[in-house]
Amino acid sequence: MCKSKFAQRNRWLNLCAGLLLIVALACLIKASWISAKAMLAQLLIAQAWEHTLATGTNSKPWRWADTWPVAALTTPAGDTLYVLAGTSGQALAFGPGLLDQSAAPGQPGSTIIAGHRDTHFVFLENLQKGDVIQLQNSDGHRYRYKIEQMEIVDSGKRSLYLQQQNAELTLITCYPFHALNSGGPLRYVVHAALL
Numbered sequence: 692m693c694k695s696k697f698a699q700r701n702r703w704l705n706l707c708a709g710l711l712l713i714v715a716l717a718c719l720i721k722a723s724w725i726s727a728k729a730m731l732a733q734l735l736i737a738q739a740w741e742h743t744l745a746t747g748t749n750s751k752p753w754r755w756a757d758t759w760p761v762a763a764l765t766t767p768a769g770d771t772l773y774v775l776a777g778t779s780g781q782a783l784a785f786g787p788g789l790l791d792q793s794a795a796p797g798q799p800g801s802t803i804i805a806g807h808r809d810t811h812f813v814f815l816e817n818l819q820k821g822d823v824i825q826l827q828n829s830d831g832h833r834y835r836y837k838i839e840q841m842e843i844v845d846s847g848k849r850s851l852y853l854q855q856q857n858a859e860l861t862l863i864t865c866y867p868f869h870a871l872n873s874g875g876p877l878r879y880v881v882h883a884a885l886l
Contacts, residue, residue: 729785732752732785733773733785733786735752735753736752736760736773736775736785736786737773738752739751739752739759739760740760740763740773743759743760743829744829744831747829747830749761749776749829752785757777757779757781757782758775758776758777758779758781758782758785758788759775759776760773760774760775760776760786761774761775761776761789761828761829762774762789762796762804762826762827762828762829763826763827764787764804764824764825764826764827765824765825765826765827766814766824767818767822767823767824768814770814772786772787772806772811773786774786774787774788774789774804774826775787775788775789776788776789776791777789777791778790778791778805783805783806783807786806786811787804787805787806787811787812787862788804788805788806789802789803789804790803790804790805792853793853793861794855794858795828796826796827796828796832796834796860797826797828797832797834797858797885798858799855799856799857799858800853800854800855800856800857800858800859801852801853801854801855801859801861802826802858802859802860802861803851803853803861803863804860804861804862804863805862805863805864806862806863806864807864807865808864808865808866808868808873808879809868809873812862812864813868815841815862815864815868815879815881816868816879818838818841818881819838820838820839820840820841821837821838822837822838823835823836823837823838823886824836824838824860824862824883826860834858834885834886835885835886836859836860836883836884836885836886837883837884837886838881838882838883839882839883839884840881840882841879841880841881841882842879842880842882843866843877843878843879843880844877844878844880845876845877845878846876846877846878847876848876851863857884857885858884858885859882859883859884859885860882860883860884860885861880861881861882861883862880862881862883863878863879863880863881864878864879865877865878865879866878866879
């Protein structure tokens with residue numbers, strides 16, 4: 692009788708261990724799938740950008756995409772981020788987005804790019820006044836912008852100002868950088884002037 696209870700207990704423990712292993716594997720596969728999709732998306736966006744530079748026409752990274760690369764932003768560390776048209780949630784999931792109302796890179800006015808603080812725009816936290824950011828437009832021309840100011844803005848109390856005179860680059864992300872919950876009203880805003 693004792694042996695039967697022991698065998699039954701072992702079967703139960705083996706079943707639980709097996710179920711836990713299956714759940715762990717499912718979580719690992721899901722996480723790997725998301726990472727794999729993100730890496731593939733970046734490769735497709737890079738190819739679309741190269742096609743845009745070569746042909747002069749906007750190229751979608753995949754057939755059903757609702758956005759396309761409009762610029763390439765190079766950070767002070769030398770990393771390249773592809774800036775997508777628009778700032779919808781779908782576009783920002785794949786890269787920083789150019790606000791529809793903003794000026795084209797290098798042109799008079801505010802060129803405004805928004806991105807997520809915990810993915811593509813994580814580098815904003817380490818920018819320093821005087822750092823230089825490069826922005827390439829779809830014609831292939833590269834513009835250099837020098838960081839002049841960083842500020843924290845409450846988006847509920849102050850709206851974004853779009854000036855039309857001077858060529859400037861404005862980078863925006865949520866703040867604080869390491870918050871557990873996203874979607875608060877604070878924004879980290881980086882202002883840079885065209886060199």
